[in-house]
Amino acid sequence: xxxxxxxxxxxxxxxxxxxxxxxxxxxxxxxxxxxxxxxxxxxxxxxxxxxxxxxxxxxxxxxxxxxxxxxxxxxxxxxxxxxxxxxxxxxxxxxxxxxxxxxxxx
Amino acid sequence: xxxxxxxxxxxxxxxxxxxxxxxxxxxxxxxxxxxxxxxxxxxxxxxxxxxxxxxxxxxxxxxxxxxxxxxxxxxxxxxxxxxxxxxxxxxxxxxxxxxxxxxxxxxxxxxxxxxxxxxxxxxxxxxxxxxxxxxxxxxxxxxxxxxxxxxxxxxxxxxxxxxxxxxxxxxxxxxxxxxxxxxxxxxxxxxxxxxxxxxxxxxxxxxxxxxxxxxxxxxxxxxxxxxxxxxxxxxxxxxxxxxxxxxxxxxxxxxxxxxxxxxxxxxxxxxxxxxxxxxxxxxxxxxxxxxxxxxxxxxxxxxxxxxxxxxxxxxxxxxxxxxxxxxxxxxxxxxxxxxxxxxxxxxxxxxxxxxxxxxxxxxxxxxxxxxxxxxxxxxxxxxxxxxxxxxxxxxxxxxxxxxxxxxxxxxxxxxxxxxxxxxxxxxxxxxxxxxxxxxxxxxxxxxxxxxxxxxxxxxxxxxxxxxxxxxxxxxxx
Amino acid sequence: xxxxxxxxxxxxxxxxxxxxxxxxxxxxxxxxxxxxxxxxxxxxxxxxxxxxxxxxxxxxxxxxxxxxxxxxxxxxxxxxxxxxxxxxxxxxxxxxxxxxxxxxxxxxxxxxxxxxxxxxxxxxxxxxxxxxxxxxxxxxxxxxxxxxxxxxxxxxxxxxxxxx
Numbered sequence: 001x002x003x004x005x006x007x008x009x010x011x012x013x014x015x016x017x018x019x020x021x022x023x024x025x026x027x028x029x030x031x032x033x034x035x036x037x038x039x040x041x042x043x044x045x046x047x048x049x050x051x052x053x054x055x056x057x058x059x060x061x062x063x064x065x066x067x068x069x070x071x072x073x074x075x076x077x078x079x080x081x082x083x084x085x086x087x088x089x090x091x092x093x094x095x096x097x098x099x100x101x102x103x104x105x106x
Numbered sequence: 107x108x109x110x111x112x113x114x115x116x117x118x119x120x121x122x123x124x125x126x127x128x129x130x131x132x133x134x135x136x137x138x139x140x141x142x143x144x145x146x147x148x149x150x151x152x153x154x155x156x157x158x159x160x161x162x163x164x165x166x167x168x169x170x171x172x173x174x175x176x177x178x179x180x181x182x183x184x185x186x187x188x189x190x191x192x193x194x195x196x197x198x199x200x201x202x203x204x205x206x207x208x209x210x211x212x213x214x215x216x217x218x219x220x221x222x223x224x225x226x227x228x229x230x231x232x233x234x235x236x237x238x239x240x241x242x243x244x245x246x247x248x249x250x251x252x253x254x255x256x257x258x259x260x261x262x263x264x265x266x267x268x269x270x271x272x273x274x275x276x277x278x279x280x281x282x283x284x285x286x287x288x289x290x291x292x293x294x295x296x297x298x299x300x301x302x303x304x305x306x307x308x309x310x311x312x313x314x315x316x317x318x319x320x321x322x323x324x325x326x327x328x329x330x331x332x333x334x335x336x337x338x339x340x341x342x343x344x345x346x347x348x349x350x351x352x353x354x355x356x357x358x359x360x361x362x363x364x365x366x367x368x369x370x371x372x373x374x375x376x377x378x379x380x381x382x383x384x385x386x387x388x389x390x391x392x393x394x395x396x397x398x399x400x401x402x403x404x405x406x407x408x409x410x411x412x413x414x415x416x417x418x419x420x421x422x423x424x425x426x427x428x429x430x431x432x433x434x435x436x437x438x439x440x441x442x443x444x445x446x447x448x449x450x451x452x453x454x455x456x457x458x459x460x461x462x463x464x465x466x467x468x469x470x471x472x473x474x475x476x477x478x479x480x481x482x483x484x485x486x487x488x489x490x491x492x493x494x495x496x497x498x499x500x501x502x503x504x505x506x507x508x509x510x511x512x513x514x515x516x517x518x519x520x521x522x523x524x525x526x527x528x529x530x531x532x533x534x535x536x537x538x539x540x541x542x543x544x545x546x547x548x549x550x551x552x553x554x555x556x557x558x559x560x561x562x563x564x565x566x567x568x569x570x571x572x573x574x575x576x577x578x579x580x581x582x583x
Numbered sequence: 584x585x586x587x588x589x590x591x592x593x594x595x596x597x598x599x600x601x602x603x604x605x606x607x608x609x610x611x612x613x614x615x616x617x618x619x620x621x622x623x624x625x626x627x628x629x630x631x632x633x634x635x636x637x638x639x640x641x642x643x644x645x646x647x648x649x650x651x652x653x654x655x656x657x658x659x660x661x662x663x664x665x666x667x668x669x670x671x672x673x674x675x676x677x678x679x680x681x682x683x684x685x686x687x688x689x690x691x692x693x694x695x696x697x698x699x700x701x702x703x704x705x706x707x708x709x710x711x712x713x714x715x716x717x718x719x720x721x722x723x724x725x726x727x728x729x730x731x732x733x734x735x736x737x738x739x740x741x742x743x744x745x746x747x
Contacts, residue, residue: 019598022598034652034656045617053628056630059703064633066720068633068637077730085738088738
């Protein structure tokens with residue numbers, strides 16, 4: 001069981017790494033606040049997949065599920081707060097462009 | 107009994123938010139004072155091992171939590187900083203409803219920080235970390251100021267990326283050990299031959315804590331959040347949140363799970379040194395009072411990381427002691443900056459000057475904070491820096507020790523220039539009519555200054571009772 | 584096994600769609616599609632409860648949250664949209680190539696993972712694990728949900744009062 005499971009692990013890890021690259025790229029390239037949050041969401045999806053596959057390979061799916069459920073709850077609340085912040089920014093300067101909020105020095 | 111540290115704040119939030127009891131809502135501030143004072147007293151009492159054993163023996167729930175001296179130091183400093191934040195907030199926030207919300211959020215922070223100290227399971231550590239982080243997002247934007255919102259957005263993105271790295275590290279550990287409890291992981295990792303995945307998960311974890319703590323390559327968010335958040339919140343942030351989320355988590359994991367590792371230690375030493383240099387240089391050129399304090403935090407965190415990186419028990423104790431001292435003197439400096447801001451409406455250092463004449467208490471207490479921060483004897487900051495430098499020498503890193511001593515001069519330089527610009531020199535006529543800040547600010551400043559003086563002067567007692575027992579626990583047994 | 588790979592490729596394509604599509608609304612839908620595919624993978628890997636959670640919260644609640652945010656914030660004018668499109672194409676066109684290159688490079692590498700997996704143990708069910716062994720997770724979730732309620736009160740409700 002274990003050897004077979006380990007063989008599954010590597011392709012999954014490969015896809016997790018690709019998802020990570022997409023997420024980081026999305027956060028660092030975009031100028032839009034909401035799209036940055038979407039990038040964060042992609043990262044969280046990638047890590048969820050990593051937990052599930054880790055639980056499956058090591059034969060601890062129950063623990064992995066407990067972890068994923070807690071993670072999803074936390075993620076939902078964190079995104080709610082972040083969306084609230086985005087709406088606050090938008091109500092102040094009527095734009096979602098990060099380039100307009102960068103200069104906080106003035 | 108330990109679960110009380112988490113459940114009492116939680117149930118008090120529930121109680122005060124019950125729909126029928128709106129009459130009691132005014133009492134929440136007083137109740138929060140009681141809770142924070144009780145936690146200070148309890149934490150001090152728990153430092154004696156006999157009482158600790160009695161206290162931890164009773165278990166109602168199988169929460170898998172435990173208490174040791176490292177946790178106690180964070181419990182103590184978080185209670186002190188929360189108390190001071192509450193004192194400031196009651197003076198800064200006028201509206202009744204807003205104050206009610208603010209105190210609720212402080213209680214959430216207390217529950218989260220206590221859980222963070224007590225957790226002995228990787229994932230519950232993460233959950234409480236995230237509780238504190240989410241509460242702090244809301245606290246930063248409490249006034250809905252546009253600068254605070256922008257700073258908060260950057261912080262949210264970076265902090266969530268850090269959380270993702272942390273969970274990825276937890277997932278890899280889950281794969282290797284099949285569990286998330288510290289003891290099980292520790293045994294499983296010791297049984298493994300050193301391999302790529304372990305190193306990778308350690309690296310992910312260390313990176314995540316560095317982002318949360320604002321160490322140099324990831325320090326972008328820190329000065330902005332410190333300088334743009336509401337005054338009371340910046341006290342809380344500078345005092346405890348970034349330290350507990352970043353440094354304490356790192357220390358806990360190194361102490362309980364991974365154990366000191368030669369590669370990690372050399373990386374820590376290097377990053378710590380870079381942090382000290384860049385933080386201090388950036389602080390030298392700042393013109394804004396609060397921003398300078400933010401960069402000074404980056405530099406001080408560097409010292410704490412040097413202590414951890416020395417890989418010895420003494421360095422660990424010194425790092426924990428420096429977390430406590432930093433919580434006290436940085437809170438004091440931020441309290442004073444809030445006092446100045448409340449009177450002069452500016453934090454631009456070149457506009458200020460000679461404020462010692464009109465605000466004597468603020469001026470005097472900030473001298474104490476400055477002496478402690480710069481590491482001059484005999485106040486508290488000197489002793490913790492001495493411990494760190496001694497640990498560096500004893501563990502065979504004399505170059506880092508010498509650099510740490512030399513770079514103290516840089517700390518002294520920026521703090522002196524701050525003192526000169528803000529408190530000494532000629533008084534700007536615009537501010538000749540202002541009075542000493544309100545009673546709450548003075549009270550908070552005096553309490554913190556007293557703690558600095560007492561810790562410094564009673565150093566042998568503090569070291570023997572609180573700090574050295576820490577060195578004899580955990581991996582260094 | 585091959586089916587798993589095919590599903591994962593669909594997941595990557597959904598992620599690329601989320602990142603690269605021009606309209607934010609379609610992006611949010613792409614995110615929902617990602618969650619959907621992820622929950623299919625979870626079902627295949629014996630994680631039923633987590634899959635249901637993923638399906639209801641991540642594919643249901645969070646895209647709704649994003650869509651409502653997008654509709655609350657103001658839409659761009661036509662000229663801005665054109666400018667925006669050019670910007671986006673300049674910044675994003677090489678992402679799929681990077682991903683494909685990384686994918687091929689990594690699949691050529693045959694890493695010998697010399698790890699020792701933990702000993703096999705009897706599968707517990709999630710209920711006993713969460714309720715009896717890790718009640719702290721549940722306590723933490725309850726606290727987080729309360730914080731979420733507070734965040735809604737402070738961030739959304741109060742700002743509405745200021746504007747009125």
